[in-house]
Amino acid sequence: MKVNRSEKIGSQNVIMDGATGCSVKWLINDNDGAPNFAMRQFVVEPEGHTPKHSHPYEHEVYVLSGNGIVLEGDHEHPIVAGDFVYVGPDEIHQFRNTGTGPLAFLCMVPHIPEGTPVKTLPECEQTGRD
Amino acid sequence: MKVNRSEKIGSQNVIMDGATGCSVKWLINDNDGAPNFAMRQFVVEPEGHTPKHSHPYEHEVYVLSGNGIVLEGDHEHPIVAGDFVYVGPDEIHQFRNTGTGPLAFLCMVPHIPEGTPVKTLPECEQTGRD
Numbered sequence: 001m002k003v004n005r006s007e008k009i010g011s012q013n014v015i016m017d018g019a020t021g022c023s024v025k026w027l028i029n030d031n032d033g034a035p036n037f038a039m040r041q042f043v044v045e046p047e048g049h050t051p052k053h054s055h056p057y058e059h060e061v062y063v064l065s066g067n068g069i070v071l072e073g074d075h076e077h078p079i080v081a082g083d084f085v086y087v088g089p090d091e092i093h094q095f096r097n098t099g100t101g102p103l104a105f106l107c108m109v110p111h112i113p114e115g116t117p118v119k120t121l122p123e124c125e126q127t128g129r130d
Numbered sequence: 131m132k133v134n135r136s137e138k139i140g141s142q143n144v145i146m147d148g149a150t151g152c153s154v155k156w157l158i159n160d161n162d163g164a165p166n167f168a169m170r171q172f173v174v175e176p177e178g179h180t181p182k183h184s185h186p187y188e189h190e191v192y193v194l195s196g197n198g199i200v201l202e203g204d205h206e207h208p209i210v211a212g213d214f215v216y217v218g219p220d221e222i223h224q225f226r227n228t229g230t231g232p233l234a235f236l237c238m239v240p241h242i243p244e245g246t247p248v249k250t251l252p253e254c255e256q257t258g259r260d
Binding site (some may be wrong): 028036037 | 131132133134135136137157158162163164165166167169178188190192200201207209212213214215216217218219221223236238240
C-alpha cells in the first residue's frame, strides 16, 4: 500500500507542442507496482491549455477545482469541480482553463508502451482533417 | 467522449458483509467504452466503513472530502482531501470515516472478470489469519 498527499509530490511542466501553462504530478505509476494504469494530477493555469491532440489510449478524468472547457474535436463542453470526462482512444481533445484560478483535474491512463504515437494539432487547424 | 457531472449520477448502497453506511456511483465503466478500468465515487457516512477485505486486483484511490483512515492490515493511515492511496492486489484494506461529515473518494479499478473472489474479514478477526 502507498498512502501520500498530492501536495507533497513534485510537479513537472508539460513540455509539448501546443501545451501552455500546464503541469503534471504522477501520483501512482508502475514504479509503485500499479499493474494496469496510472493516476496523474494536472494543473492548467488561467489562459493555459493542454495540446489539442489524440492518441490510441483512453483518458478517465475527474475535475477537482477551477473552471474550464474540454474540447471534443471542435465542440466545447464546460467543466467544473465534480465533473468527469471519458476520452476514448484516438479522440481529438484539449483541456482549457477559462477561469481566473487554476484548473486542476485527475487524469488516469493505462500504462503506455514507449513509442506510442501522439498526434498534436496546431491551434489554428480545423480538426477532423488529415 | 462522455462528459457528465458526478452529482447527476445515481448512487447505490454498498450491500456487502462488513460494509456500513457506504454508497457508490459508477462514473465511467465498460458500458461507456472504457477498455481497461473503471472510475467509481464512494461516499462513506460518519461512523461508516467499507468491508475489511482483499481481492486479487488493485485500487487507485483519491480522497475528495472528509476525514478518515485507511487500514493497511491492522495499521491505520489517516486520510483527508488531496490524499491518494494505492492498494495492491491481495492487500487487506478498509476505509473508515472518522469525521463528522461524509468521506468521499474516487476508487479506480481494472475491469474485474465476473466471479473474481473477494475475501471479507469479520470486524473482530485479527488480520493475517485464515
